Amino acid sequence: MNFTGCSGNYKDRICLKLQDLEKSPFIQFHKWFIEAESLNVIKPNAAFLSSVNGNCQPHSRTVMIKAYDERGFVFFSECATDKVYQINKNNKVALLFSWLEIERQVKITATAVKLSIKEAFLHFSKRGKQMGCWIEEDGFISTRALLEKQLGSLLKTLYNKGIEQSDIFCGYRIVPETASFWQVCKNKLYQQFTYTKLKNGWKIAED
Ligand SMILES: Cc1cc2nc3c(=O)[nH]c(=O)nc-3n(C[C@H](O)[C@H](O)[C@H](O)COP(=O)(O)O)c2cc1C
Numbered sequence: 001m002n003f004t005g006c007s008g009n010y011k012d013r014i015c016l017k018l019q020d021l022e023k024s025p026f027i028q029f030h031k032w033f034i035e036a037e038s039l040n041v042i043k044p045n046a047a048f049l050s051s052v053n054g055n056c057q058p059h060s061r062t063v064m065i066k067a068y069d070e071r072g073f074v075f076f077s078e079c080a081t082d083k084v085y086q087i088n089k090n091n092k093v094a095l096l097f098s099w100l101e102i103e104r105q106v107k108i109t110a111t112a113v114k115l116s117i118k119e120a121f122l123h124f125s126k127r128g129k130q131m132g133c134w135i136e137e138d139g140f141i142s143t144r145a146l147l148e149k150q151l152g153s154l155l156k157t158l159y160n161k162g163i164e165q166s167d168i169f170c171g172y173r174i175v176p177e178t179a180s181f182w183q184v185c186k187n188k189l190y191q192q193f194t195y196t197k198l199k200n201g202w203k204i205a206e207d
Contacts, residue, residue, distance in 0.1 A: 013103075013183065013184065013185045013186060014185065014186055015185040015186060015187065015191055016181075016183070016185070016191065016193065018193070018204060018205075018206060021181075021193055021204055023201065023202065023204075024070065024202065025176060025179035025181075025195040025202060026068065026069065026070050028179075028181060028195070029068065029106060029179065029181075030068075032099075032104060032106065032181065033045075033068075035102070036099045036102060036104070039101065039102050040101070041099045041101050041102055042101070043064070044097070044099060045064055045065045045066070046062055046063075046064055046065075046097075047062070047063060047064075047065050047073070047075075047095050047096060047097045047098075048060050048061070048062060048095070048096040048098065049061060049062075049063045049075065049083065049093060049094075049095055049174075050093060050094040050095075050096075051083055051086040051087050051090070051092075051093045051112070052086060052090055052092070053082070053086050054089065058094075059082060059083070059086065061083060063075040063077065063083075065095075065097075066123060067123050071173060071175065072110070072113075072173040072174050072175040072176060073095060073108070073110075073173065073174040073176075074115065074123050074171060074172070074173050074174075075171070075172060075174070076120065076123075076169065076170065076171045076172075077169075077170055077171075077172070078168065078169060078170070079168055079169060079170045080168075084170055087112045087114075087172065088114075091111050091112045091113070092109075092110075092111060093109075093110050093111070093112045093174060094107070094108060094109050094110070095107075095108040095110060095174050095176075096108070103183060103184035104181075104182065104183040104184075105182045105183075106179060106180070106181055106182070107179070107180040107182065108174065108176045108178065108179050108180075109176070109177050109178045110174045110175055110176045110177055111174075111175050111177065112172045112173070112174055112175070113172065113173045113175055114170060114171070114172055115170075115171035115172060115173060117158045117159050118159055119171065120169070120170075120171035121156060121158070121159040123171060154168060154169060176195075176197065177196070177197050178194055178195060178196050178197070179194070179195045180192050180193065180194040180195075180207070181193045181194075181195075191206065192206070192207040193205070193206050193207070194207055
């Protein structure tokens with residue numbers, strides 16, 4: 001198998017300088033996310049979420065990030081899953097957006113915080129096109145979409161009843177402590193900038 005033809009056309013990308021970066025990693029992420037979307041990265045909101053089990057053995061899996069803002073990145077899961085058991089015991093996680101088509105990645109270390117039913121329902125019900133939606137995909141309702149619809153109405157029922165938490169369906173916010181922006185660029189093999197959370201704001205350094 002020959003992989004030499006697989007690299008993209010991004011080797012000519014101009015390298016970033018520290019002063020080009022946004023002060024907030026969330027705004028920087030938003031810029032890169034919009035670029036990833038406009039450059040037709042497939043499912044740019046898909047990310048690898050890693051958590052550890054009781055033996056500190058890391059486990060990784062794909063999740064779809066449904067929303068992000070200055071507080072963090074939101075995903076949903078059924079509660080009876082390894083990721084949820086692991087996060088409930090140890091909420092230190094890592095999240096990786098791997099945008100291979102444009103030779104960029106965003107690597108995040110974080111704490112996972114469980115959403116209340118109210119927050120989960122509000123996110124779920126206003127989930128925008130921007131973050132992708134299985135229900136609209138391909139113009140038909142897939143099994144996955146049907147499941148999502150059922151989960152959506154479950155959340156609505158719980159929310160309307162004023163119930164705080166569900167043990168069936170969970171939403172989490174990934175709250176970053178560090179965020180590293182890595183890319184291939186011209187004249188350099190690659191470059192990486194890391195944001196580290198401080199008490200007030202973020203420190204940014206080129207690695
Ligand atoms: C494209 C794709 C998207 C996925 N999105 C989610 C998601 O948003 N939430 C989720 O819980 N699992 C999602 N999954 C399934 C997970 O990757 C995983 O297999 C499942 O949640 C069980 O993981 P666990 O046993 O480690 O908890 C997705 C899988 C794929 C391939």
